[in-house]
Amino acid sequence: MTNAFTISDLRQRPEFFDAVSDRIWRAWWQPRGYPASSISHRLRDNINPAPIPFALVAHDEDKFLGTASAIAHDLAERPQFTPWVAAVWVDPAHRGLRVGAALVDRAAGDCFALGMTRVYLCARPARSGFYGRLGWTAIEHGVGTDDLTVWSKAAAAAV
Numbered sequence: 001m002t003n004a005f006t007i008s009d010l011r012q013r014p015e016f017f018d019a020v021s022d023r024i025w026r027a028w029w030q031p032r033g034y035p036a037s038s039i040s041h042r043l044r045d046n047i048n049p050a051p052i053p054f055a056l057v058a059h060d061e062d063k064f065l066g067t068a069s070a071i072a073h074d075l076a077e078r079p080q081f082t083p084w085v086a087a088v089w090v091d092p093a094h095r096g097l098r099v100g101a102a103l104v105d106r107a108a109g110d111c112f113a114l115g116m117t118r119v120y121l122c123a124r125p126a127r128s129g130f131y132g133r134l135g136w137t138a139i140e141h142g143v144g145t146d147d148l149t150v151w152s153k154a155a156a157a158a159v
C-alpha cells in the first residue's frame with residue numbers, strides 16, 4: 001500500500017460498517033464475552049443523523065485501515081465530560097504510518113467543528129506516548145478499575 005489514505009465519516013462510506021464493527025468487537029468487547037451483534041447494534045447509533053456519535057473510517061480506496069469514533073459518554077466515572085474520542089483502532093499491517101494520529105486528529109477536529117470546545121479520551125497508561133505526541137494533555141491518572149488515564153484537548157480558540 002502507499003502512504004496515501006482517506007478518512008471518511010462512516011455515514012458516507014457505509015460499506016465499511018461491518019469492518020468497523022468487527023474491529024471494535026474483537027479489540028474491546030469479544031474479550032469481555034459480548035456477542036458481535038451487540039456491537040453492530042450500538043454502532044448503528046453512529047450512522048444516525050445526530051452529529052454525535054459518529055464513526056470515522058480510514059481507508060485506502062476500498063481497503064479498510066482503521067477507525068475511530070466520537071461518542072457522548074465513555075467513562076462512567078466521569079459523566080460530566082463530553083464528548084469523547086473512542087475506539088481508536090488501526091489494523092496491525094498499517095500501523096506506524098500515522099493513520100492512528102490522523103484518525104484521532106480528525107475525530108477531535110470534527111467535534112470542534114460542531115462547536116465543542118474540549119474533547120476527552122481515556123486510555124491505559126501504555127498508550128500515553130501515542131496521545132502525548134498528538135498534543136493531548138493527561139488530566140487524571142488511575143481512574144476506575146482499569147487504571148485509565150483521562151486525556152483532554154481544547155479547541156484552538158478555547159486554549
Ligand SMILES: CC(C)(COP(=O)(O)OP(=O)(O)OC[C@H]1O[C@@H](n2cnc3c(N)ncnc32)[C@H](O)[C@@H]1OP(=O)(O)O)[C@@H](O)C(=O)NCCC(=O)NCCS
Nearest residue numbers: 088089090095096097098099100101102123127129130133
Ligand atoms: C495505538 C494505535 C491506534 C496507533 O496507530 P498508528 O497508526 O500505528 O499510530 P501512528 O503511526 O499514527 O503514530 C503516531 C505517533 O505515535 C507514536 N505511537 C504509535 N503507537 C504508539 C504506542 N503504542 N506508544 C507510544 N507511541 C506510539 C508513533 O511512533 C508516532 O510518533 P511520531 O509522531 O513521533 O512519529 C494502534 O497501535 C492500534 O490500533 N493499537 C491497538 C488499539 C489501541 O490500543 N487503540 C487505542 C486505545 S486507547
